[in-house]
Amino acid sequence: MEDDDSDGGDGAPVHGGDEDEEEEEVQHGCGGEEQKRGVCPGEDGEGGDTAVAKRAKVTTANHTTTTTLPSLSSASALGAPCAALERAGSSVTGRLAYGRNKTVKGVDHEKVMATILATSGSSAYMKRLQERSARTVRSIASKTQRWEAATPRERRRAAAVAEEAVREAQERLTFSRVYVHCDMDAFYASVEERDNPDLKGKPMAVGGMKMLTTANYEARKYGVRSAMPGYIGKALCPHLILIKPRFPVYKSVSAIFKSILRDYDPDFLSGGLDEASLDITDCVQRRMDRDLSLTREATACALVEEMRARILAATNLTASAGIACTRRLAKTCSDWKKPNGQYFLPFTLDSVTAFLRPLPIRKLSGIGNVTEELLRGLGVETVAGMLEQRAKLQLLFRPRTFQFFMHVAHGVSVPRTRTRERKSISTERTFDATSSRVQLLSILNRICSKLTAEMQEKQLAGRCLTLKVKLATFHVLQRSVTLPTPIADSSVLFAQMRAIMARELEAASPSPSRMPAVRLLGVRVSSLTFGRNRATVLDRFVTRRGNGGGDDDGSDGDCDKQGMDENEHSASRQDAVDTSSRGMTAVDEDDGDGDDGDDGDEDDMMPGLFNDEVTDMAMMGDDDGDVDGAMDDGDDGFAFSDVPPPARPLPAASHDEIGNGNSIRGHDSDNDDDDDDEVVVVEAQTPLRDASCHLAIAPTGAASTIPKSAGSPLCPVCGRHLPTENAALNTHVDECLNRHLLSSIATPDTHDMHNTAAAPTTTTTTTVSAATTTSVAARGTVEATAPTATGTPRPTSTPAPSSSFSSLQLFSSSNKKPPGQQRASSKKKKKRRKQTMQKQTATSAVDIRHALSRAAQRWS
DNA sequence: ATACATACC
DNA sequence: CACTGGTATGTAT
Numbered sequence: 001m002e003d004d005d006s007d008g009g010d011g012a013p014v015h016g017g018d019e020d021e022e023e024e025e026v027q028h029g030c031g032g033e034e035q036k037r038g039v040c041p042g043e044d045g046e047g048g049d050t051a052v053a054k055r056a057k058v059t060t061a062n063h064t065t066t067t068t069l070p071s072l073s074s075a076s077a078l079g080a081p082c083a084a085l086e087r088a089g090s091s092v093t094g095r096l097a098y099g100r101n102k103t104v105k106g107v108d109h110e111k112v113m114a115t116i117l118a119t120s121g122s123s124a125y126m127k128r129l130q131e132r133s134a135r136t137v138r139s140i141a142s143k144t145q146r147w148e149a150a151t152p153r154e155r156r157r158a159a160a161v162a163e164e165a166v167r168e169a170q171e172r173l174t175f176s177r178v179y180v181h182c183d184m185d186a187f188y189a190s191v192e193e194r195d196n197p198d199l200k201g202k203p204m205a206v207g208g209m210k211m212l213t214t215a216n217y218e219a220r221k222y223g224v225r226s227a228m229p230g231y232i233g234k235a236l237c238p239h240l241i242l243i244k245p246r247f248p249v250y251k252s253v254s255a256i257f258k259s260i261l262r263d264y265d266p267d268f269l270s271g272g273l274d275e276a277s278l279d280i281t282d283c284v285q286r287r288m289d290r291d292l293s294l295t296r297e298a299t300a301c302a303l304v305e306e307m308r309a310r311i312l313a314a315t316n317l318t319a320s321a322g323i324a325c326t327r328r329l330a331k332t333c334s335d336w337k338k339p340n341g342q343y344f345l346p347f348t349l350d351s352v353t354a355f356l357r358p359l360p361i362r363k364l365s366g367i368g369n370v371t372e373e374l375l376r377g378l379g380v381e382t383v384a385g386m387l388e389q390r391a392k393l394q395l396l397f398r399p400r401t402f403q404f405f406m407h408v409a410h411g412v413s414v415p416r417t418r419t420r421e422r423k424s425i426s427t428e429r430t431f432d433a434t435s436s437r438v439q440l441l442s443i444l445n446r447i448c449s450k451l452t453a454e455m456q457e458k459q460l461a462g463r464c465l466t467l468k469v470k471l472a473t474f475h476v477l478q479r480s481v482t483l484p485t486p487i488a489d490s491s492v493l494f495a496q497m498r499a500i501m502a503r504e505l506e507a508a509s510p511s512p513s514r515m516p517a518v519r520l521l522g523v524r525v526s527s528l529t530f531g532r533n534r535a536t537v538l539d540r541f542v543t544r545r546g547n548g549g550g551d552d553d554g555s556d557g558d559c560d561k562q563g564m565d566e567n568e569h570s571a572s573r574q575d576a577v578d579t580s581s582r583g584m585t586a587v588d589e590d591d592g593d594g595d596d597g598d599d600g601d602e603d604d605m606m607p608g609l610f611n612d613e614v615t616d617m618a619m620m621g622d623d624d625g626d627v628d629g630a631m632d633d634g635d636d637g638f639a640f641s642d643v644p645p646p647a648r649p650l651p652a653a654s655h656d657e658i659g660n661g662n663s664i665r666g667h668d669s670d671n672d673d674d675d676d677d678e679v680v681v682v683e684a685q686t687p688l689r690d691a692s693c694h695l696a697i698a699p700t701g702a703a704s705t706i707p708k709s710a711g712s713p714l715c716p717v718c719g720r721h722l723p724t725e726n727a728a729l730n731t732h733v734d735e736c737l738n739r740h741l742l743s744s745i746a747t748p749d750t751h752d753m754h755n756t757a758a759a760p761t762t763t764t765t766t767t768v769s770a771a772t773t774t775s776v777a778a779r780g781t782v783e784a785t786a787p788t789a790t791g792t793p794r795p796t797s798t799p800a801p802s803s804s805f806s807s808l809q810l811f812s813s814s815n816k817k818p819p820g821q822q823r824a825s826s827k828k829k830k831k832r833r834k835q836t837m838q839k840q841t842a843t844s845a846v847d848i849r850h851a852l853s854r855a856a857q858r859w860s
Numbered sequence: 861a862t863a864c865a866t867a868c869c
Numbered sequence: 870c871a872c873t874g875g876t877a878t879g880t881a882t
Contacts, residue, residue, distance in 0.1 A: 096872090125872050132865090211873050226869095229872045272869045368867050400879070426875060464861085474872085478863055522874085606868085 092130045095369050098225035112223030119235040128474035136370060140377030143396045150395055159391035165403055169410040175347040177281045178300050181330035182321045184274035185339045189216040190317050191253055192243045204241040205233055253315050260310050269609040277327045277609050301344050328413035328606055331365055352411050357384040364408040365606040383409050425460060427451040428522025433472035435515040445494050447523050452490040461486035461529045467500045468522035479504055486529040497523055
């Protein structure tokens with residue numbers, strides 16, 4: 001209970017330019033207590049603001065005492081340059097996903113924030129958070145000014161447009177269907193407690209020191225919450241017990257949970273492993289037809305009681321539910337009686353209105369931390385406030401955003417007509433920040449392999465390829481390219497991503513000689529093509545020729561594919577889904593506009609609900625502990641996605657999956673009393689084993705003759721028609737594909753050199769040069785370097801004379817093993833704890849040439 | 861079409 | 870000791 005406000009929300013230091021700072025403004029706090037509904041209307045909106053600088057001091061919402069945050073001082077004590085943070089103090093913490101709301105009863109919110117700041121207040125993460133907060137503050141300032149500068153006529157117009165939007169939203173609110181949102185309570189944590197009763201009553205969280213997915217109720221009393229780093233959880237609660245996630249178990253429990261839901265609505269929408277939205281209209285009607293004395297309300301409630309009882313009986317776990325006339329309202333209601341309870345919102349306009357008006361806007365699906373802060377800065381904290389200030393919001397936000405506000409304020413969700421199809425697929429990984437080109441390339445290669453493996457499983461190919469890079473500073477870069485033809489092959493994907501990465505890192509280099517440190521790399525493929533009939537140009541060329549026939553990928557997988565789910569797409573498809581969701585981005589700096597009104601149909605949907613599940617999770621690695629079998633061997637070899645030469649079967653295999661686990665979810669919701677749930681976490685690490693990367697070098701030479709034959713397939717790289725004649729095709733491959741690699745690899749290695757040089761003497765430096773410098777044209781020779789049986793390619797790194805551009809200096813830092821050792825150890829299947837991707841990777845380089853030659857060879 | 865942001869789990 | 874991963878969508882240029 002309690003509500004939030006607590007933190008004072010916003011304030012952010014503003015520095016920079018704008019305005020200034022100073023003045024306090026506390027955003028008012030509402031009083032503290034309140035239970036769930038407590039809301040304080042804060043308004044003020046217009047008032048002040050211009051400068052909007054708020055400052056921080058938090059005011060506790062609760063009266064009395066203004067505790068000056070001890071914590072802030074402690075944060076500064078850490079010595080970090082956090083003057084700004086101190087000023088921003090609470091506002092920054094308000095941006096944390098776990099920063100607000102959700103406190104379980106007696107949590108001392110301030111103390112929690114103080115501990116968080118003391119623990120990580122000076123981290124790069126918090127600094128980045130602060131930057132973003134400053135941006136929001138600027139947006140608030142500009143919007144406020146805009147509103148103040150608005151003429152009476154503009155305001156009248158905005159008010160009129162807003163009225164129309166309200167009318168539209170009200171019309172959409174109907175009471176003809178009955179929805180239920182069902183959610184398992186503290187899912188992962190509950191499963192662990194169920195399976196290990198000793199944990200009951202003790203503060204516990206599922207996850208690792210890096211990230212927590214869920215915390216049980218006991219832990220929440222200390223402020224421990226999902227999506228919080230484990231080390232902060234430990235700081236908040238020293239006795240906190242951390243349990244490693246067991247995704248397979250959660251998945252199986254989830255399957256049971258869902259099988260029960262299916263009896264009430266075979267087309268329910270999933271929101272992760274532990275929650276779902278169902279339309280029980282038909283089910284309710286059937287029961288009423290059976291017994292004409294029943295009312296719809298009573299029937300629905302009884303149905304849900306039964307559903308929850310069945311879930312409990314089958315899983316020995318509790319679930320909470322919300323019943324209402326729209327999915328959106330049902331969802332909000334589901335966490336109303338949180339642990340093990342259900343809430344029925346009467347099907348009348350008055351009931352809905354009474355329920356919504358006092359709600360803090362953050363409880364509405366689609367309004368996250370940023371929008372909450374933004375609106376709070378504009379004087380809107382509750383649904384009632386949102387409605388009261390609709391003219392202002394209409395004037396200040398984009399039509400679409402405004403319409404979304406009106407929809408959520410009325411509990412409306414617009415049904416989606418068409419079934420949703422996947423729009424993209426991606427893989428990303430966080431690792432110890434590094435600026436080593438070799439390491440980054442290796443990681444990138446693995447990511448591309450993993451992604452393409454999944455694409456193959458799901459029969460997907462795509463034209464738009466996007467690289468995501470998160471710097472050590474937590475700034476995120478994203479760059480993409482759209483090819484003329486869909487691709488599904490790892491080598492092409494890698495070639496493209498690599499070229500982009502090289503370009504961007506240089507652009508982001510602080511200094512010419514130093515690459516920026518990167519903490520995450522991700523690759524996404526969109527503009528998807530489904531099914532087997534996707535364009536397969538390169539597949540043909542680079543991807544296997546199956547052993548017999550089809551494609552297969554057999555090579556790898558071979559064996560296993562893990563168990564779990566698979567089927568994937570089988571998923572279900574369903575139809576009419578309705579969902580709604582939408583995310584919005586309301587923070588823009590200026591913008592304003594306001595005119596116009598609307599577009600017609602929109603859909604607003606609640607984020608996170610999908611047709612069926614398939615949500616597969618991400619993986620989790622471990623951190624310290626170990627993972628069980630997970631990491632071990634695996635192998636994932638990777639090599640280029642393709643298949644090894646026929647002669648030797650390459651084990652390459654399985655992609656990881658191993659350790660993977662998956663992502664998770666959680667929900668959050670905060671609220672009042674409890675909140676629950678998890679967010680997703682993952683500590684990931686991929687079990688990827690060694691990196692086998694080969695270095696590419698390639699003297700290009702190639703003549704660029706690219707005869708174009710008209711009806712032939714298009715080259716996925718350049719888009720031109722591929723030659724039909726083998727020799728010409730090979731030439732094309734050499735040239736076209738390699739040029740991308742060359743652009744990234746051929747760049748002076750000064751960066752790497754630099755790294756190497758910087759390495760301590762303890763460092764082992766190995767120079768691996770591309771082994772062969774033969775041109776691709778000499779493809780036959782390449783086979784010699786085929787991967788070894790273990791899937792680890794070429795240990796054969798022949799020290800070669802490093803040519804100016806072709807060789808990369810590989811090094812391992814002191815704690816890393818030299819390549820040779822690394823390889824060896826990788827063979828041991830036993831888990832190597834703490835093995836990070838980075839470490840694994842440190843060893844080799846990528847040789848695209850190798851893959852290409854094999855591929856091309858196939859064509860000959 | 862590309863880049864950035866926000867959201868949800 | 871240092872803040873995840875996957876998908877979707879809105880806004881802007």
